[in-house]
Amino acid sequence: MSLTEYPLAGASLALGLIALRAFPILVASYAAPELSVLRKAVALAVYGGVALLSVRYADFVCRDLLSAYCYLCAVSLPFFFWPARVPRAVTFALVSACFVVLPGLGWHANGFALLLGWEVALSIFSYTAETDRASRDFGGYWFFVFVNPTVAYPRRGRRFDARGAWSVGLPRALAGVASLLLCGALGALDTVNFPGGEGITRNLFDSALRLAQLYAAHWGLTSLQIGLLRQLGHEIPECYRQPYRAKNPADFWQRWNTYIGAWARLYVFEPVVRTLGAGPGARARDRRWFVLFSGVTATFLAVGALHDLYASLATGTPSWTATAWFGVNALALVLWDAVAKALKRRTSSWVARVAAAAAMVSLVTMFAVAFP
Numbered sequence: 599m600s601l602t603e604y605p606l607a608g609a610s611l612a613l614g615l616i617a618l619r620a621f622p623i624l625v626a627s628y629a630a631p632e633l634s635v636l637r638k639a640v641a642l643a644v645y646g647g648v649a650l651l652s653v654r655y656a657d658f659v660c661r662d663l664l665s666a667y668c669y670l671c672a673v674s675l676p677f678f679f680w681p682a683r684v685p686r687a688v689t690f691a692l693v694s695a696c697f698v699v700l701p702g703l704g705w706h707a708n709g710f711a712l713l714l715g716w717e718v719a720l721s722i723f724s725y726t727a728e729t730d731r732a733s734r735d736f737g738g739y740w741f742f743v744f745v746n747p748t749v750a751y752p753r754r755g756r757r758f759d760a761r762g763a764w765s766v767g768l769p770r771a772l773a774g775v776a777s778l779l780l781c782g783a784l785g786a787l788d789t790v791n792f793p794g795g796e797g798i799t800r801n802l803f804d805s806a807l808r809l810a811q812l813y814a815a816h817w818g819l820t821s822l823q824i825g826l827l828r829q830l831g832h833e834i835p836e837c838y839r840q841p842y843r844a845k846n847p848a849d850f851w852q853r854w855n856t857y858i859g860a861w862a863r864l865y866v867f868e869p870v871v872r873t874l875g876a877g878p879g880a881r882a883r884d885r886r887w888f889v890l891f892s893g894v895t896a897t898f899l900a901v902g903a904l905h906d907l908y909a910s911l912a913t914g915t916p917s918w919t920a921t922a923w924f925g926v927n928a929l930a931l932v933l934w935d936a937v938a939k940a941l942k943r944r945t946s947s948w949v950a951r952v953a954a955a956a957a958m959v960s961l962v963t964m965f966a967v968a969f970p
Contacts, residue, residue, distance in 0.1 A: 644771050644826060666701055666711030670718055671744070673697065678739050680726045686865070689726055693719040694907075702911025712912055716904065720749040720861055727865070728752060741832075747823045748834050750860040755827070755834030771825030777818030784811045813838070816855070847934050851927075858901065867897040891932045898928035 673696050680689065697719040702712055721743045728751040748754050784807055820837035827834055837857050844850035851859065871893040902924030909917040 640768060640829060644768075644775070644822075666704070667714070669701060669704075670697060670711070670715060674718060674722060674743055677722045677726060678734060678736055679731070680722075682726055682730050684726075686723075686727055690723050690865075693722050697722070698907065698911065702908075712908055716908060717747070717749055718743055720858075721746075721751075723865070724749060724751040724861060746827065746832070746834060747820065747837070748857050748860075750857065750864055752864070753835055753857075753860045755832055757831055758833050767825045767828030769825070770828065771822050774818045774821030774823075774825060777814045777821060781811050781814035781818060784814060813841075847927075847931050851931065862897045862901055866900045867893045870896045887936070890935070894932055895925070895928045898924040898931075 677693070697715040698712065701715045725739060725742060742748075742751065742754055746754055817838050824834060824836070835856060837855060839853040839856060841850050841853040844853055871889050874889045874892055899921055902921035905920035905924070906917045909920065
């Protein structure tokens with residue numbers, strides 16, 4: 599079976615992740631005890647249906663997937679008792695080894711298990727960092743780590759009166775399914791003969807197609823998760839806040855994948871800024887620029903390193919391209935901040951708007967071409 603023969607193949611990674619997350623729904627009835635059995639059955643049916651589609655069309659070995667999932671569940675249990683006073687660097691190193699490195703060595707070709715492993719690692723790190731032992735609840739821990747797709751515990755969402763969940767959650771989940779189907783359909787266009795032939799036109803078409811596929815897969819996955827969690831009476835933040843409406847590069851990164859963005863801000867950017875900002879320095883203005891540059895650079899490099907570690911374990915080949923790519927983005931973001939302020943002070947408003955538009959076009963083009 600060739601993956602290119604099926605429209606769903608383009609969204610296989612998202613489908614595989616949904617297949618993994620379908621299991622906890624079976625035991626998540628405590629998440630919304632006021633919901634009727636029918637509503638829970640609908641949520642489970644949509645999850646299960648997409649999981650079955652992923653088994654049918656995605657390219658992975660179900661036995662390895664299930665064994666990796668059981669491993670993640672078993673290893674996660676001791677971390678519920680993990681003391682919050684342990685240095686965060688030690689906790690992060692340990693969860694990375696347990697949920698990413700070891701599974702990667704055992705199931706190196708199973709990208710779905712590795713992706714969930716990263717989410718579990720980030721979620722457990724945030725949970726242990728933000729809660730003390732006395733206030734922990736095992737049901738809430740399990741739900742946050744294995745069901746809730748957010749990875750920063752302070753942004754985990756909230757329970758709400760689920761009487762309106764039926765009319766909001768199910769349409770959003772179905773919209774996510776439609777977006778995943780669209781991702782696969784866009785993938786099928788890659789095999790169509792392009793009228794312009796090869797060359798720059800074809801390259802631009804391929805870049806635009808890749809960007810559309812990327813967004814359709816990401817938005818479809820999170821929409822499906824957001825909608826089904828609403829069915830269970832749990833509201834979580836938006837992951838992709840219409841990044842195509844961003845007015846400048848900084849605005850784009852505040853809209854793109856807010857789950858990882860919130861985690862990186864809490865545990866990389868803010869600690870770096872606090873550490874550097876509290877130390878002695880030159881003038882406040884110069885120190886502010888240095889602190890901003892250091893915080894943004896450290897954050898982007900850390901996110902790039904997470905991508906590269908995943909790619910290295912999934913393929914068995916060392917990778918550094920994501921770290922370099924995110925590093926370039928960090929430099930561009932800091933430079934844009936400085937240039938934008940200078941333009942506002944020294945030029946008319948239309949020049950600043952044109953510069954912002956040019957920066958966004960460059961960012962989106964680079965995103966489509968080089969995103970790892």
